[in-house]
Amino acid sequence: MINMINVSKIYPNGTKALTDVSLRVEKGEFVFLVGPSGAGKSTLTKLIFREEQPTRGQILFNGKNIARLRPGEVPYLRRNIGVIFQDFKLLPNKTVAENVSFALEVIEASKREIRKSVPEALEMVGLSDKVNAVPSELSGGEQQRVGIARAIVNNPPLIIADEPTGNLDPETSWEIVNLLHEINKCGTTVLMATHDKVIVDGMRKRVVALENGRVVRDEERGAYGYED
Amino acid sequence: MRIRTISYFIREALKSLYRNSWMGLASMGTVAVSLIIVGLSLITVMNANYLAARLESNVEIIAFIKSDVSEDDARALKNEIQSIPGVSSVEFRSKDQALVEFRKELGEQQNMINALGGENPLPHLYKVTTISPGDVEGVAKKLELFPQMEKVDYGKGVVEKLFSITRWVRLVGLTVIVLLGLAAVFLIATTIRLTVFARRKEIQIMKILGATNWFIRWPFLVEGMVLGFTGALIAVLIVDFSYLAVIDYVQKDLNLNILGLQKDTRFLLLLGGVMLGVGTFIGALGSGISMRKFLKV
Ligand SMILES: Nc1ncnc2c1ncn2[C@@H]1O[C@H](COP(=O)(O)OP(=O)(O)OP(=O)(O)O)[C@@H](O)[C@H]1O
Ligand SMILES: [Mg+2]
Numbered sequence: 001m002i003n004m005i006n007v008s009k010i011y012p013n014g015t016k017a018l019t020d021v022s023l024r025v026e027k028g029e030f031v032f033l034v035g036p037s038g039a040g041k042s043t044l045t046k047l048i049f050r051e052e053q054p055t056r057g058q059i060l061f062n063g064k065n066i067a068r069l070r071p072g073e074v075p076y077l078r079r080n081i082g083v084i085f086q087d088f089k090l091l092p093n094k095t096v097a098e099n100v101s102f103a104l105e106v107i108e109a110s111k112r113e114i115r116k117s118v119p120e121a122l123e124m125v126g127l128s129d130k131v132n133a134v135p136s137e138l139s140g141g142e143q144q145r146v147g148i149a150r151a152i153v154n155n156p157p158l159i160i161a162d163e164p165t166g167n168l169d170p171e172t173s174w175e176i177v178n179l180l181h182e183i184n185k186c187g188t189t190v191l192m193a194t195h196d197k198v199i200v201d202g203m204r205k206r207v208v209a210l211e212n213g214r215v216v217r218d219e220e221r222g223a224y225g226y227e228d
Numbered sequence: 229m230r231i232r233t234i235s236y237f238i239r240e241a242l243k244s245l246y247r248n249s250w251m252g253l254a255s256m257g258t259v260a261v262s263l264i265i266v267g268l269s270l271i272t273v274m275n276a277n278y279l280a281a282r283l284e285s286n287v288e289i290i291a292f293i294k295s296d297v298s299e300d301d302a303r304a305l306k307n308e309i310q311s312i313p314g315v316s317s318v319e320f321r322s323k324d325q326a327l328v329e330f331r332k333e334l335g336e337q338q339n340m341i342n343a344l345g346g347e348n349p350l351p352h353l354y355k356v357t358t359i360s361p362g363d364v365e366g367v368a369k370k371l372e373l374f375p376q377m378e379k380v381d382y383g384k385g386v387v388e389k390l391f392s393i394t395r396w397v398r399l400v401g402l403t404v405i406v407l408l409g410l411a412a413v414f415l416i417a418t419t420i421r422l423t424v425f426a427r428r429k430e431i432q433i434m435k436i437l438g439a440t441n442w443f444i445r446w447p448f449l450v451e452g453m454v455l456g457f458t459g460a461l462i463a464v465l466i467v468d469f470s471y472l473a474v475i476d477y478v479q480k481d482l483n484l485n486i487l488g489l490q491k492d493t494r495f496l497l498l499l500g501g502v503m504l505g506v507g508t509f510i511g512a513l514g515s516g517i518s519m520r521k522f523l524k525v
């Protein structure tokens with residue numbers, strides 16, 4: 001599904017965020033991306049949904065090199081990727097249901113599709129009883145569930161989560177990761193950048209470790225491996 | 229494009245117009261003022277052109293004949309005048325005919341003539357028109373050379389003056405229009421930039437969710453176009469109503485039909501259409517400018 005070949009990213013200010021990274025992720029995998037702060041985890045995820053472009057190397061998404069996408073094609077790439085953020089990035093003046101249906105409205109989905117998919121997504125994340133609440137009335141965990149519902153509502157084959165549990169307490173973090181695991185079991189590929197040792201060690205999934213912009217470890221059923 | 233999408237664009241545009249109503253009013257007002265000036269200068273130029281054309285076709289040379297020349301001798305000049313190059317028509321008016329006409333023009337104050345005691349002080353005269361306005365001066369000079377002529381008159385310089393006025397109106401109008409037009413574009417761009425700024429988070433989310441740039445752009449374009457169009461509409465109403473009122477006043481109260489102000493509905497409609505189009509374009513241009521930068525990512 002994702003195939004990065006010798007990818008380097010140097011930001012305009014000269015920071016070498018990624019150096020010669022090669023990484024393959026197959027369809028249906030659940031991958032943790034770990035590493036110290038500044039290792040390049042966020043940069044790597046941004047390259048995949050084309051928020052940033054690589055300085056060198058190729059990134060194939062389902063065989064298509066997204067490093068050479070025309071600007072007009074970028075939105076259509078992003079419709080295949082659900083992105084989940086540490087700070088949720090919800091619209092504060094929209095309700096839960098509106099935040100989720102927003103994802104379908106902006107890609108001009110039909111009304112019928114919206115009416116069908118939004119309740120399904122909210123059901124999946126367990127928020128069916130909170131559809132009319134606004135984000136400020138929700139707990140952090142609930143807000144992140146809204147973020148997940150919005151990411152999965154158009155059934156993308158890939159979910160990218162950048163520290164989705166970074167703002168949550170351990171118990172809520174587990175709920176969120178279990179939810180992502182459920183989604184993964186339904187066939188969606190999940191790539192999750194995290195600092196959460198307990199979760200990584202507890203899940204026993206593939207772990208890719210970055211340090212100073214390089215892949216230093218890539219293990220199936222791996223562990224977090226840092227003491228922080 | 230789906231109807232629902234279009235209604236979404238319009239809804240979003242109206243929402244943010246409501247939110248930024250002061251900036252919106254300011255930019256709308258600028259569009260209105262600049263278009264009012266556009267409209268008024270166009271109307272002035274149009275009327276001046278019309279007046280000039282009328283005067284031009286009216287410029288005739290009047291050659292007064294000396295009082296000691298007899299009517300027969302005077303009439304005999306006709307062929308000679310006709311043969312001057314550039315002359316189009318020659319019309320003789322005897323002093324008696326002239327008196328009859330004079331009486332008619334005076335109407336009720338004919339006793340002025342009676343006071344002359346049967347004397348006719350008017351001269352015989354020729355009315356000469358030329359083929360083109362450029363010939364007027366040359367023909368007049370030739371007529372002055374006739375020994376029988378007392379005096380030769382023509383509307384010297386009137387047309388030229390009128391044209392210089394039109395040129396001036398055009399120049400000043402154009403300068404003001406360009407400056408105000410730029411101000412209007414700038415104000416609309418600023419208004420839209422405020423909207424964009426207020427919604428930058430939403431825009432960022434929309435992009436991550438896979439919205440196309442045009443989907444993001446449209447509400448802002450619509451907002452700018454609504455501002456421009458509304459400003460233009462105000463301008464059209466003001467220009468048209470005040471112009472019609474002026475015509476009415478000039479014709480009825482001042483009884484100055486001779487000014488020949490044009491009450492040309494087709495022209496006014498066309499002018500209105502052009503102003504609305506220009507206003508909408510200014511709006512689209514303003515919002516286009518303010519969005520170019522932030523949509524690049
Ligand atoms: N937009 C940017 N411009 C310049 N440098 C940047 C930019 N974004 C990130 N960097 C730099 O690139 C390097 C990698 O940053 P990145 O955010 O990918 O790290 P990270 O692994 O996600 O860290 P964290 O765990 O703290 O989130 C850092 O040195 C960072 O300062
Ligand atoms: Mg990060």
